[in-house]
Amino acid sequence: MDEEKKNNIMETNTPPETPLTWRDGAAPLLAIGLAWVFWAGFDPVRLGDHGLPHLGVLALVCAHFGAVLVILGRRARLDAGSIFCMAASLALGVSCALYDSEAFSLLNCFVILLVAALGTFALSGHLSPGRARAIPAVIENTFLALFTRVGRPFRALRQLGQNKRRGTAQAALAVLIAVPVVAVVLWLLMSADAVFGSLFARFDLSDLPEDAFMRPLRVLILALFLCSALYYIREEPSKAAPERPDKPRSPALFLPVTVLLDIVYIIFCYVQIKYLFGGSEEASMSGGWAEYARSGFFQLVVITFINLGLFLLGADEKRFAGTAGKVLRGAFGLLLALTAVILVSAFWRMRLYIHAFGMSVLRLLTLWAMAVVLFGLLAAAWKLARPKFGFFRAAGGFALALWCLMNLAGPARMIANYNVDRYLSGALEEMDTYYLETLGPDARAAAEKLAAAGELDPKDLAYWQADLSALWPQQSWSAHRTAQR
Numbered sequence: 001m002d003e004e005k006k007n008n009i010m011e012t013n014t015p016p017e018t019p020l021t022w023r024d025g026a027a028p029l030l031a032i033g034l035a036w037v038f039w040a041g042f043d044p045v046r047l048g049d050h051g052l053p054h055l056g057v058l059a060l061v062c063a064h065f066g067a068v069l070v071i072l073g074r075r076a077r078l079d080a081g082s083i084f085c086m087a088a089s090l091a092l093g094v095s096c097a098l099y100d101s102e103a104f105s106l107l108n109c110f111v112i113l114l115v116a117a118l119g120t121f122a123l124s125g126h127l128s129p130g131r132a133r134a135i136p137a138v139i140e141n142t143f144l145a146l147f148t149r150v151g152r153p154f155r156a157l158r159q160l161g162q163n164k165r166r167g168t169a170q171a172a173l174a175v176l177i178a179v180p181v182v183a184v185v186l187w188l189l190m191s192a193d194a195v196f197g198s199l200f201a202r203f204d205l206s207d208l209p210e211d212a213f214m215r216p217l218r219v220l221i222l223a224l225f226l227c228s229a230l231y232y233i234r235e236e237p238s239k240a241a242p243e244r245p246d247k248p249r250s251p252a253l254f255l256p257v258t259v260l261l262d263i264v265y266i267i268f269c270y271v272q273i274k275y276l277f278g279g280s281e282e283a284s285m286s287g288g289w290a291e292y293a294r295s296g297f298f299q300l301v302v303i304t305f306i307n308l309g310l311f312l313l314g315a316d317e318k319r320f321a322g323t324a325g326k327v328l329r330g331a332f333g334l335l336l337a338l339t340a341v342i343l344v345s346a347f348w349r350m351r352l353y354i355h356a357f358g359m360s361v362l363r364l365l366t367l368w369a370m371a372v373v374l375f376g377l378l379a380a381a382w383k384l385a386r387p388k389f390g391f392f393r394a395a396g397g398f399a400l401a402l403w404c405l406m407n408l409a410g411p412a413r414m415i416a417n418y419n420v421d422r423y424l425s426g427a428l429e430e431m432d433t434y435y436l437e438t439l440g441p442d443a444r445a446a447a448e449k450l451a452a453a454g455e456l457d458p459k460d461l462a463y464w465q466a467d468l469s470a471l472w473p474q475q476s477w478s479a480h481r482t483a484q485r
Helices: 003-013 022-041 054-075 080-098 102-124 134-147 152-161 166-192 194-198 214-234 255-276 281-286 289-293 297-314 322-357 361-385 391-408 411-424 433-438 441-452 458-471 479-484
Strands: none
Touching (some): 022 214, 054 080, 054 102, 080 391, 102 214, 102 391, 152 214, 255 297, 297 322, 361 391, 361 411, 411 433
16 A cells, blocks of 8 residues: 555544634633633742632632633533532632631632532533542543643644634744743843843833743643643543443442441440440549540541441442342441441530530531531431432532531631630630630631630730731731721
8 A cells, every 4th residue: 555545544534623613712811811810819939928818719710610611602511510519619719708717718729629620520521520430530530631632722723724814823823932932031141141131221120020920931831731621621521431231249248347347336336325325434444434425536437437438338239139138238227327326426525525625627627527427327328228329419419518508607707706605604614815816817806705805815915916917917818807907
């Protein structure tokens, strides 16, 4: 086969490039805008000095989903899953803008990163956010989106150059390449040679910021990857391979461990009923009933997660067939019931601990986790009765919704007010003013209430507020703090 025939075959088998639309042309501009918003709000070089950009989080979330909806157009799949992810991301962005809690704002940045990615790929049809494998799929699609379409803007320009507007496209590309290259070379030559630099003395660049050249370069580099992601979600998702027929699954792998755990948990629940809920003072080996009751809650919460994980791995309709399957199903039901008792034990211990020592960020997060586990146990019980029930959609949606509600309520402010109110009422023996200060400006009202009651010296309050100004500078962009000025 000669060379000409080979070329004809290759041209025949190569799919034609899709014609450009205005959305393809808008992708680089949207990517540059998103990159600018990111660097304006999240400058990692100065993040430690300026604090988290609370309003910047909300601005970036709005800009992100705005760009995604523009790029997708009518292809956007606005179903319950994608709308829920968008609403949750916006709600967490609003909570960052309203409150000054650095701990929760930092956590929300990671949650928003995950939920916004879920919402983006749900809108584009690349995944369903309610499935068990949604998290691994998000990670895979994120890497594919950011790095596999980096050259697409340049191919789009080349494709544009192949039509009648070839000269205009080539000129635009030449200017796009020439301007930054010449600017960087001029800056380097002016820095290297004083005489050459004096030729440009009329252009006084001394007032420019130190990163005047690096800032646009960072924006362009990030925009290149964001543009790759926008082109990625514009493409139709590839069809998944047909699923293999399910084979019968044996319960033998899960039956022994479940039965053994049930035996251990029966003994544990007996101890809880007698010593914890019954208040027997025979638990003096741990320092008395009070000390015994206020310990072990974190371990018990972890155990409940382990039990739920074991159930979800083994709960399958095909595994419940036959005599052994029915025994496994009953063992799982007993495991869920005993796990509920363990969860009540953990909550009771945490309740006593909070009454004795007050509320904290970690204790509030533990209460949130307990509420999520409780809902998970109810959903698991329903799945045990109906194995086809979508556990992850229900449990994940509940956990995210509860997280959003907790953040919108102002968690740092709630913690500060709870501790101060209990201290002033005499229910809390000591007031940790240092921890109150670490909660940030959201605890200012509680501290002023403490000072008004004569429990905090006005001078100490002044020092406390001065320390807040140093720890949380004005550049953190909080709407809550702006309203207090």
